Amino acid sequence: MSSPCLDRLAALSSAEEFFQVLDLPYAPEVLRVARLHILKRMGQYLATTSFAGLDDDAVRRAARDTLERAYRDFATSTPLAERVFKVLREHDPERPPARGAFVPLADILHPLTQS
Incomplete structure (x- = not known):
């Protein structure tokens, strides 16, 4: 299900535009450091949000809430601590590397010489 709000958000190209x-x-200093991380996290939150039966105003409020929640994640933490992107999750110094x-x-x- 699509809504005018979601369609408009899909057409945006910068983090500032979303805000x-x-x-x-x-x-600006938070956005400068974590813009991609915030938008990725917002997308993760949106993916778990049901918009079924919501009017466009409710969809907009839900989208705003997810952006605010994602922003808060990075305003109080760091991209390295949150590890939203796969490359950061795979190179976590706290987690030993998987060995094949x-x-x-x-x-x-x-x-034959090792017998």
Whole structure:
């Protein structure tokens, strides 16, 4: 289901436009550092939001709430702490890297000498 509000949001191209269209204040220094992270998180929140049966004003309020929630996540934290993007999740120093099956080259070249 689409709405004029969601259609308008889909046509926006900058983080500032999202904040302007949804009448949400923001700190430029937060947006400067985390703009893509905020929009990605907003998209994650929107993906779990049901707009079925809502009129356009309610859709706009829900979209505004998701942007505000995403913005708050990064106004009180950092992109590294939140790890929204896959590349940041995969390179988390707190989580040991996943290791595949590793076979040393020496074992392949000299399998019989290790008995």
